[in-house]
Amino acid sequence: MTENTDIHRLLDEAFRGIAMTPDAQDLKEEVRANLMARAAELEAGGRTPADAAREAVAELGDVRDLLDESDAATSAPREDYAALQQRYRVKPKVGYVVRAVVWSLAAVVGIVLGVLGATGVLPLVVGPVIGLFGMASTALGLLVGDSLHQETTTNHPMPENRAGGFAGATFLASYGVAFGFLVAVGALPVWCVVFAALGVIASIILFAFLGASQTNRHKAWTRQALAREPANRFEREPETAARFGIYTVVIWLVTFAVIAALVFTVGWWWAPAAFAGGFALMMLVLARMLFAPKKS
Incomplete structure (x- = not known):
């Protein structure tokens, strides 16, 4: 699909009269990329390129509001995600x-x-x-x-x-x-x-x-x-990632030992059950370590 050139014209019109500070320029480029993706989606749904561009820009709203939100995000104390969800909550129809x-x-x-x-x-x-x-x-x-x-x-x-x-x-x-x-x-x-x-x-x-x-x-x-949220726990706490690696090795060593014992005693048909049990245990450990509640 060819690039929708109407997006650039309509975006320039939307930013007309706004001082192009570095923050405003960054926002404009971010918005441009999102509008191009949205217009492409609308074109795939049957819109003409011109109609898709107009609809995508209309959905954007007033760019001054976006600039105000960006300025508030950098100057005001950071709200947690739950508070932001409550502020922008949309009630179902x-x-x-x-x-x-x-x-x-x-x-x-x-x-x-x-x-x-x-x-x-x-x-x-x-x-x-x-x-x-x-x-x-x-x-x-x-x-x-x-x-x-x-x-x-x-x-x-x-x-x-x-x-x-x-x-x-x-x-x-x-x-x-x-x-x-x-x-x-x-x-x-x-x-x-x-x-x-x-x-x-x-x-x-x-x-x-x-x-x-x-x-x-x-x-x-x-x-x-x-974008402001911290990285996942493994990236914040390398020692936790190391512990998970050790636990994973132990779990699979024990699992393969159990599989070998089952094969030579009660039969090979029990091996898939042992493998599934080892996998489930590893996923439980992963969930517990990656999404554990923060300590006060």
Whole structure:
């Protein structure tokens, strides 16, 4: 995709009349990069380059407000992230809350009745059961897509087409899993597993594409706050990282010893369980050491 040259013109107009101090120039270049990414996303959603540029700049708002926020961030005492979230909190729209409740109920009803029908608890033939799972999958897709399309405290709303893509991927994944469940319980013949595989594979491909093409939706205050946040605990405390390395070596030495003992005693089929246990223990240690509460 070619570069959207309208962005440069509109950005110069937005900064017209503002003294170009070093801070203002830095902000302008940061905003330019974000606008280019946002305009590219809008063009991918079907906008013309000119419309995409105008919409991206309109979403930006008054650049003087951004300059005021930047000056306040450097001069005022730093607020913690929770306080900033409270200051910029966006309340969900009433219509979205109602839709989310309705679609959540539809998903729960479809899944519960579908499972009861597939297992023989309810006297339902396979056709209505598939329909119930279809209703649940549609509701889940709508719930995901609508949620992503909402503005949040920290993120700008996702474009409608992209949110629809996530909704479609969710529908394919959930419907594919539903077909797999019906085959597993014997409600459908084994060859129907093809439908399950096609749905899951298609959803994986769509999720991968959407994830790879995703651009930054974080609001300016969020990016500034995260830039001021200290590094993770391992970077702040090298001794903690060293301890984790020692613990990891010990965990895996013990795990492989247990695997060897199991293979030569009760059988090799217990080895995956021991490996999974060692991996789970390592992840628990990692979570405990990396995200431990700060000591006063």
